[in-house]
Amino acid sequence: MPIKERLPDPLSGIITTADMSESLKLYGIGPDIVVMPLIGQDSHIYAINRRSQTTKKAFIKHEENFYVLKQLPWYCASEEFANYSTELQHCFSEHGLPVPDPLKSLDDRRWVKTNGNILTLRNYVHGIEYRRSEEMANQAGLELGRLNHTTSVIDLSRYRHLFKEDVFGLSRQMIVLLNEFVRRNIRNLTPEDIESLKAFSDTSERSITNLSDAASTHGYGSLVIPVHGDYNSKNLVFSENGEVAAVLDFDNSSFDDVSHDIAEGLLNLSYVRYSEDSTKFDLPDRLDVSIGKSFLDGYDTSNRHALEESKSRIPSVAAAVLIELLTLGIIRGDYKFSDVKKLTAMPEYVESAVKEMLR
Amino acid sequence: MSIPPQTVFLYSCKGGVGKSSICTNLAYTYSKTGIRTGIFDADFYGPSIPFMVRGLEQQKPNISRFTVRPGLYGDVRVNSVGFFMDNKEGMIWEDSYIDGALEQMLYSPEWETDVMFIDMPPGSGAIHRSVFSRVNGKAVIVTTPSELVYDVTARGIDILDRMQIDVIGIMENMAYHKCDNCKHERNVLDSDREVCESLGIPLIARLPYDPEFNVSNSGVPYVVAHHDTDLTDKFQAAASRIMANYGKNVTMRPRI
Numbered sequence: 001m002p003i004k005e006r007l008p009d010p011l012s013g014i015i016t017t018a019d020m021s022e023s024l025k026l027y028g029i030g031p032d033i034v035v036m037p038l039i040g041q042d043s044h045i046y047a048i049n050r051r052s053q054t055t056k057k058a059f060i061k062h063e064e065n066f067y068v069l070k071q072l073p074w075y076c077a078s079e080e081f082a083n084y085s086t087e088l089q090h091c092f093s094e095h096g097l098p099v100p101d102p103l104k105s106l107d108d109r110r111w112v113k114t115n116g117n118i119l120t121l122r123n124y125v126h127g128i129e130y131r132r133s134e135e136m137a138n139q140a141g142l143e144l145g146r147l148n149h150t151t152s153v154i155d156l157s158r159y160r161h162l163f164k165e166d167v168f169g170l171s172r173q174m175i176v177l178l179n180e181f182v183r184r185n186i187r188n189l190t191p192e193d194i195e196s197l198k199a200f201s202d203t204s205e206r207s208i209t210n211l212s213d214a215a216s217t218h219g220y221g222s223l224v225i226p227v228h229g230d231y232n233s234k235n236l237v238f239s240e241n242g243e244v245a246a247v248l249d250f251d252n253s254s255f256d257d258v259s260h261d262i263a264e265g266l267l268n269l270s271y272v273r274y275s276e277d278s279t280k281f282d283l284p285d286r287l288d289v290s291i292g293k294s295f296l297d298g299y300d301t302s303n304r305h306a307l308e309e310s311k312s313r314i315p316s317v318a319a320a321v322l323i324e325l326l327t328l329g330i331i332r333g334d335y336k337f338s339d340v341k342k343l344t345a346m347p348e349y350v351e352s353a354v355k356e357m358l359r
Numbered sequence: 360m361s362i363p364p365q366t367v368f369l370y371s372c373k374g375g376v377g378k379s380s381i382c383t384n385l386a387y388t389y390s391k392t393g394i395r396t397g398i399f400d401a402d403f404y405g406p407s408i409p410f411m412v413r414g415l416e417q418q419k420p421n422i423s424r425f426t427v428r429p430g431l432y433g434d435v436r437v438n439s440v441g442f443f444m445d446n447k448e449g450m451i452w453e454d455s456y457i458d459g460a461l462e463q464m465l466y467s468p469e470w471e472t473d474v475m476f477i478d479m480p481p482g483s484g485a486i487h488r489s490v491f492s493r494v495n496g497k498a499v500i501v502t503t504p505s506e507l508v509y510d511v512t513a514r515g516i517d518i519l520d521r522m523q524i525d526v527i528g529i530m531e532n533m534a535y536h537k538c539d540n541c542k543h544e545r546n547v548l549d550s551d552r553e554v555c556e557s558l559g560i561p562l563i564a565r566l567p568y569d570p571e572f573n574v575s576n577s578g579v580p581y582v583v584a585h586h587d588t589d590l591t592d593k594f595q596a597a598a599s600r601i602m603a604n605y606g607k608n609v610t611m612r613p614r615i
Contacts, residue, residue: 014451017454034462035459036459036460036462037459037460038427038443038459038464040422040443042421042422043418043420043421045420045422045427045442047443047444048456061425126424
């Protein structure tokens with residue numbers, strides 16, 4: 001029998017029982033645990049492997065406590081990153097921000113390593129999902145402002161050279177992945193698909209260069225902090241009264257200009273739409289100006305300095321973030337290839353709409 | 360745990376004998392009399408109850424914290440992992456996840472039912488170990504008349520015996536075909552051996568091979584879509600016999 005290039009992973013999306021037991025033992029938890037594979041809200045219920053295709057998670061009950069065990073995804077699965085991101089979350093938590101503190105293992109670290117995988121454990125935070133309301137958007141902006149502001153009193157500069165990113169570089173990397181995707185799937189694509197994907201790729205590459213230049217002239221890189229890097233509604237848990245109960249998932253955190261977080265939060269809360277099962281992007285329509293303004297008002301309340309300092313570059317950064325998100329959606333199969341033409345024009349629209357909103 | 364004492368496990372050691380169809384139709388036969396009835400689809404590997412009741416959806420299952428409350432399909436409360444999985448999406452169910460899903464969907468919710476039917480997966484494994492040890496109930500074995508199935512059924516009865524689950528009886532599915540014209544009944548499969556005699560278990564019912572029953576794609580169970588047929592009568596008789604094993608004397612006449 002030929003040896004496969006890659007071992008089959010039938011348990012894709014879930015942490016194996018063996019890894020789970022081993023990890024929890026390192027935290028001194030168990031063995032009597034209940035692992036809950038069904039998650040969601042109201043009548044939207046999903047099996048855990050469906051919601052966690054890149055990040056493996058397990059929701060665990062031990063005695064009367066609920067925990068979330070999470071495996072760092074491949075793109076950030078290093079001990080250095082685990083140290084950085086757990087320390088960042090711990091600092092936020094210590095400063096009273098709604099960021100769950102990564103729990104300490106028996107050997108006093110905030111992560112464990114099991115069978116080569118790095119895992120973290122935190123308390124489960126119960127709450128509700130973002131419902132696209134002005135109040136929730138305002139609270140999301142407020143908390144992001146607090147988060148970004150708090151980084152000024154946390155000294156994580158020793159990690160800066162390891163995890164320095166810029167939003168334009170991330171978008172370019174995604175375009176490279178798209179080109180690779182087209183190359184690998186060329187036999188399954190129609191000539192029209194190939195043409196529209198190539199047009200999207202070429203236009204996006206040119207746009208990224210222009211956007212990057214525009215952002216630079218407006219001071220991109222002058223206020224570099226540890227950013228969340230994926231501030232979207234799926235990483236926020238709200239309490240019943242609409243406040244942010246938890247900011248989750250720091251797997252994309254890096255040192256970047258503060259406008260990265262502001263633009264990403266703004267786009268994700270007021271523009272990006274998810275399909276009914278919440279796992280894929282839907283085709284966005286128009287930017288919701290009142291939601292966007294509420295988000296920015298919230299941010300302004302807690303971190304006026306950063307908003308004022310970065311305001312002029314947010315439109316360019318937002319367009320670059322959108323290119324990254326749309327490209328991810330194409331590769332992941334969220335969008336039909338017949339919609340790619342429509343997608344190509346969206347970053348330009350977003351840039352001007354955000355500019356208008358900030359005026 | 361709010362699972363009622365009148366719980367019936369529909370069980371077969373072999374797959375493909377029509378266990379889920381019978382489970383569904385027995386449940387809806389009860390519910391037609393006004394008894395509060397529930398179905399739990401414990402067949403995580405091939406959940407088919409959602410397909411059979413989807414035409415009666417009044418309220419989908421919903422989740423609160425981690426408890427998954429059953430949905431309402433007609434008058435029957437129903438829970439199944441099949442509601443939460445894409446039709447083409449598989450999941451490898453490790454034991455710990457099975458225990459958790461059972462906790463979320465079966466043991467934790469308030470069922471608010473008087474009678475409960477649990478559609479067990481074929482064979483024996485983690486689901487059987489958990490459900491049979493935590494839920495008080497009795498088993499109805501579903502089989503089809505063939506030598507192969509007899510042997511497998513005998514093994515299934517042995518498993519139930521080891522798990523100390525009382526067996527109410529056997530429902531023999533696809534046992535015969537009744538000619539539409541001359542009404543002659545002819546065995547469909549290759550054996551005429553009386554399964555119950557050989558296994559020493561009461562025969563609850565022999566059900567015919569009826570394409571309308573066995574191949575129903577409408578999402579509405581046969582006993583809901585049909586009234587006063589031979590088959591609905593058979594389900595009423597079977598339901599009465601099953602309930603008698605719980606010390607209940609229930610007349611299985613539907614409410615008008």
